[in-house]
Amino acid sequence: MRHWFAANRSKLIHALRMTISCLAAFALAAALALPQAFWAVITAIIVTQSSVGGSLKAALDRFVGSLLGVVYGCAVAILMPHGDPPARALALLVAVAPLSFFAAISAGLRVAPITAIIVLLGTSGASLGPLGFATDRVLEVGLGCVVGVLVSVLVVPARASRSVLVTAAEVARLLARQLDALAADGSAAEGNTDGKGQADMNALALRTRKALTRLETLVGEAARERRSRLADLPDPDPLLRTLMRLRHDVVMLRRAVWEPSRNGAPEWSWAPVAAAAAARLGSLADALAAGLLPAPSDALAGALADYRTAIDGMRKAHRTRDLPTDMLWRLFGAGFALEQASRNLADLEERVADFAARP
Numbered sequence: 001m002r003h004w005f006a007a008n009r010s011k012l013i014h015a016l017r018m019t020i021s022c023l024a025a026f027a028l029a030a031a032l033a034l035p036q037a038f039w040a041v042i043t044a045i046i047v048t049q050s051s052v053g054g055s056l057k058a059a060l061d062r063f064v065g066s067l068l069g070v071v072y073g074c075a076v077a078i079l080m081p082h083g084d085p086p087a088r089a090l091a092l093l094v095a096v097a098p099l100s101f102f103a104a105i106s107a108g109l110r111v112a113p114i115t116a117i118i119v120l121l122g123t124s125g126a127s128l129g130p131l132g133f134a135t136d137r138v139l140e141v142g143l144g145c146v147v148g149v150l151v152s153v154l155v156v157p158a159r160a161s162r163s164v165l166v167t168a169a170e171v172a173r174l175l176a177r178q179l180d181a182l183a184a185d186g187s188a189a190e191g192n193t194d195g196k197g198q199a200d201m202n203a204l205a206l207r208t209r210k211a212l213t214r215l216e217t218l219v220g221e222a223a224r225e226r227r228s229r230l231a232d233l234p235d236p237d238p239l240l241r242t243l244m245r246l247r248h249d250v251v252m253l254r255r256a257v258w259e260p261s262r263n264g265a266p267e268w269s270w271a272p273v274a275a276a277a278a279a280r281l282g283s284l285a286d287a288l289a290a291g292l293l294p295a296p297s298d299a300l301a302g303a304l305a306d307y308r309t310a311i312d313g314m315r316k317a318h319r320t321r322d323l324p325t326d327m328l329w330r331l332f333g334a335g336f337a338l339e340q341a342s343r344n345l346a347d348l349e350e351r352v353a354d355f356a357a358r359p
Helices: 002-007 009-031 037-047 052-079 085-105 111-121 123-128 130-154 160-184 186-190 195-227 237-258 270-290 299-316 325-355
Strands: none
Touching (some): 002 009, 009 037, 009 130, 037 052, 052 085, 052 111, 052 130, 085 111, 160 237, 237 270, 270 299
């Protein structure tokens, strides 16, 4: 059980926050005698996300969408008679069509047409009137938004800014594993045809892409926390851009050295550079996750210098003269990818230093 709780700690905390949001919203709605307390409860649960930044976004989207739907739906209900089914259908058309267009433009406004439909067709609106029903709806949704955000901030808060560092370190480690796999596989220098090796590399690439997608979402949430003065970490967007460039470098290297060659391959010396880059990525990932300054290292620069020397030696010995075009592309493409990776790793080192010694 102890291991289970440790593995599911974040999920259990999120469930706790949602439960507290639900009960707090219900208690406040009952205390304020709101006629439809369930809207406040539902909104509080929707707004309570896994991070503070996510809760801020959900609250803004929910409130703005509901307010737009309430105002426009109330105007249609007042200006257009909708007592019989044909008139109600026409009112629905007028209310839903433009709001659906706005929802297509911005996903955050998807609740707007739903709210307008509730204002027009809700049974409570018949007794309260469109204006009274709309007012209660805004109060209930606003209450749910406030409760959801407050619970996210006060009850075991999970900052997206911190999750950015953990996820960025995960991306760096996955990229390092890809480089390690390329460097360790001796057959890659001659064109790897091992189906299992290719499948493992594809699985690593898929995990890296998913982690980058998750990181991009967290960066957006962290930006909202910074704008709301809920976090004082540096802007994580440059960190995301650097990791995306490094992923592109790894993809380029994999394509250059993994493609099978019909004519054999020369003695390549790219593997030590890839291994040094993987080691550097791993150390930077550890420093980023721990909030420490990255330790200096010249291993990558030395391996890259040896690579250049080897390529120069091949050219002076005229060993590249008779190579086919695809082999030349692979040879110099690998060199270009490694050069770019070295520059981007230097940039990543600066980004890691920006986050060092931060809470």
